[in-house]
Amino acid sequence: MDFLRLHHTQLAMPIGEEDAARAFYSRVLGMAEVPKPDVLAARGGVWFKAGGVELHLGVQSPFVPATKAHPAILVDDLDAIGENLEAAGYETTPDEALPGHRRFYANDPFGNRLEFLQTEDNLASD
Numbered sequence: 032m033d034f035l036r037l038h039h040t041q042l043a044m045p046i047g048e049e050d051a052a053r054a055f056y057s058r059v060l061g062m063a064e065v066p067k068p069d070v071l072a073a074r075g076g077v078w079f080k081a082g083g084v085e086l087h088l089g090v091q092s093p094f095v096p097a098t099k100a101h102p103a104i105l106v107d108d109l110d111a112i113g114e115n116l117e118a119a120g121y122e123t124t125p126d127e128a129l130p131g132h133r134r135f136y137a138n139d140p141f142g143n144r145l146e147f148l149q150t151e152d153n154l155a156s157d
C-alpha cells in the first residue's frame with residue numbers, strides 16, 4: 032500500500048463567510064476557486080487550488096479556528112506571499128526553527144493558522 036499524495040486540506044470557517052474566504056484565498060493569495068460538486072455546495076464553504084495545493088473551507092458551527100494545527104504550504108517565492116499578506120493587512124510571523132527552510136506563519140480572516148515555507152535549495156537558485 033502506497034500513499035500517493037495529499038488530496039486536500041480542510042479548514043473550518045464560520046457560516047456565511049464565503050466572500051471573506053474568497054477575498055483572502057483568491058485575491059490575497061492568488062488561489063483559484065474550485066467549484067464544489069452540487070451535492071456538497073448546499074453545505075456552504077468554498078474550495079481553492081493553486082499548483083499542487085488544494086484547500087477546502089467548510090462551514091463549522093460553532094466555529095473554532097485552528098490555531099495550532101495548520102497546513103504548511105511550500106512556495107517558490109516566500110517574499111512575494113509575505114508582501115501580498117502584509118499589503119492586505121495580515122501579519123506574518125517569521126520562524127527560523129526548521130533547518131533548510133525560510134518560513135512564516137499567518138492567519139486567514141477567520142484565525143486559522145497557515146504556514147508558508149521555501150526551501151533553501153529553492154532560495155539558492157533565485
